[in-house]
Amino acid sequence: MVRASGFVIFLLSSVQLAVAADIDGPLVGPQDAYEVPVEQASGGIAGYIEGSYGAGIDTPGDIDTDAWDLRGAVNFDAGAGMNLQVDLGYTRASYEDADTNSYDGALHGYYRNDLYAAGVFAQAARLDPGIGVDLNDYMGGIEAAYFLDTWTVHGAVGFGQASVSDFDDIDANHYMGALGVRIYATDNLRFDIDGKLDRLTEDNLDYDLRTLKLTANYRLETFPVTLFAGYKYTNEELSGLSASVSGDTSTIFGGLRFSYGSTTLRQEERLGPVWSNNRLSF
Known part of the structure; x- marks a missing residue:
């Protein structure tokens, strides 16, 4: 029963956080009429700070949920193609009165x-x-991206462990897979499609979190600010012990991103932060 309770805590917690926008950071790549790559800068620093708000519009039991999200990322180009990116984030979510x-x-x-x-x-x-x-x-893994003139495809796979504090016998293996496409209409207008699957397994219990997120991004021409908004669908399922429970959540979100070290949305992706933090839920 203690082990099962840990997964119930998991399920309730992630329903609360499914309303927050998982705001992805960008990637890198080419640009000319024949899809020949654009020359890359080296030794630079580029990044962004962003804030967003998301609200559930269709939740299990019509529960009121919303969340505020503050995130930042910075990319260090060390030259010779080697890069280091650092992400930090904080989310404050409400689930009814909790x-x-x-x-x-x-x-x-x-x-x-x-x-x-x-x-x-x-x-x-x-x-x-x-x-x-x-x-x-906690998780580690590998990630890759492929860049062409008007689109970018990126993906990641990872493995880790999730645990509940004060319960030493509640440890779940965490498997993650993510795939996304970013499509440029112009240098400053981009549409993102992102899908992700998280699976946590512990003894005879499985918890699956499936998400699909659609985002439109527009960066102002005269100021390094990007406006973004979108829709996120989340499906959660807890199964095992000859039973299963599932639920769907729909969320709308929007926010602002302030960028530095880049002049357009496309350049921000291709010279700055490439990757998203594939955190659990949100």
């Missing part, structure tokens, strides 16, 4: 040239659902 706080961070080390990027990542997240215990999640 509030949760979560903190996350990630480190990405990778190589990129004009056509692709590939590397490894390590990340950690901590969720405080306000019930006297914390959920901790």
